[in-house]
Amino acid sequence: MTGAVVGLLLSSGLLLTASGWSRTRRPSLEQRLAPYVRDVHPYAVTPGRPRGVVDAVFGPSVRRAGRAVGDLLGGSASVSRRLVRLGSVTTVDDFRIRQVLWGAGGLAAAIVVSAYLWSERGTSVPVLLVICGVGFASGVLWCDNNLSSRVTAHERELLAEFPVVADLLALAVAAGESPVAGLERIMKVCHGVLSDELARVVADIRTGTPMAQAFDGLAVRTGVTSIARFAEGLAIAVERGSPLVDVLHAQAADVREAARRELMEAGGRKEVAKMIPVVFLILPVTVVFAFFPGYVGLHLTSGM
Template sequence: MTGVLLGAALGVGIVLLLSGWRHARRPSLESRVLPYVRDVHPSAPILQSGVAGAVLATAGHRLARWLDDVLGGAGSVRRRLDRLGHDGTVEDFRMRQVVWGASAFAGCAVASLVLWSGARTAALPLLVFCVAGFVAGALACDNHLSAQVRRHEERAAEEFPAVADLLALAVAAGESPVAGLGRVLRVAHGDLSHDLARVLADVRTGTPVSEAFLRLAARTGVPSIARFSEGLAVAVERGTPLVDVLHAQASDVRETARRQLIEAGGRKEIAMMLPVVFLVLPVTVIFAFFPGYIGLTMST
């Protein structure tokens, strides 16, 4: 029995060695072709997922291109992706829209099958319902991107005064704008830090400092950050003292935030009166008159 087990182990080992040697000697098609087409064809990695994955990915790309032709607005999508700091392309976003639409279509199809099997509803309204579900899913993906951009810019605007003060302190201590920006990014974490990290990466790859900040001004949708970037670019070009510029920008942003808070309070003044008029005041009146009402009832 020991000899049989040793012989079986030896045979399995030899088979594994021969199989590994065979695969190493004859590499697969994708391992031979992929390195030469990866930079040419953007969907080259789908070769790794087999024939079914390649067919589905090709159909998905065609549907994404059709959706882009129907909806349009590729420039708006590219603009929002840049404002969000996303490295994806418009085609990637269209593919995501296709996935969202297909998920909504599948949910509507399941609901339609249940309605059709139970109540024998007409097929045409159910088909329209499924198509409407696909459109709603695609539009929901677009609205989700807009909401992401809005939240990103709101958080960046909240972080901006502190980041501007830190950068002003670093420059006042003798650091250059690039070195001061790198020092600030080592201690700051947030959405604005992510945008400034892109600026620092552009500078380190050979882009002039003023041009990198002008790109940030053109990319962002926050007016205060755009003014800050433009002012910093002009100060670097003309040799204006950066400390005064940064402190002035931070003070301007704080004043703008205070003014916006006062304006928001003024707009919501009527809404703030609703709980007072319809909740607090009736309860106060009841507490004030209820003892007298009980006294009158008991006296009569």
């Protein structure tokens, strides 16, 4: 076991040394052109240097592994769409690197388990390799599932905040303010994920983006049907001058009704789940308490 660990460390060091030497011997195209372009174009970006020893040694390998995981799993469009719906600034490449790190954590745990099985029970090497592969794949898939769960929680927060925001905007518009001014007023009193999305819409409008296009961007980013209808209604109202107050009140009422219906459905599912301990635990104990004294009495009577 000691010899195997020493050999693994030695081979890893040799591989890192060879890969670092090959990278320094063959600079990238960006590194070769940057000195000539920097004087001509003042905004040319200088190739970034590694932020530390760890990034210099392991950074390129982790990035290549992230690209390999992305090519193997595919679904880069799905990851990009979920990151946009989450409102995250993380890029797809950064997420792939995070997946590799999560996979490395799963691989480390699998290696510990494999070392125990090998030393204590003498498990065969193919089985240990399968355990290591399963550990790496579990870490990668767990990272992807974590992203999906975060997107789902984010959309639930958007739906929970939407009725209040729609009612406040309807009151502001009914008082004579424009939709943009109403959104700015809402941003001052509301704090949450939906207010952050509306602040982004207002920022886009202030920087010159057409109002309808900014609201369409909100509909595309969120991925929630109710908020998409809300953004489309605002865009149509701004473009055509249609009444907005009744539409906002109706949308808020629809979202509240949908939330109430979902709560009733969840309660119905929980009610079925509650029957399991009643039928298999409480009811048998009640039957035992009801019949056990009679059984004991019959036993004593027959004994006499």
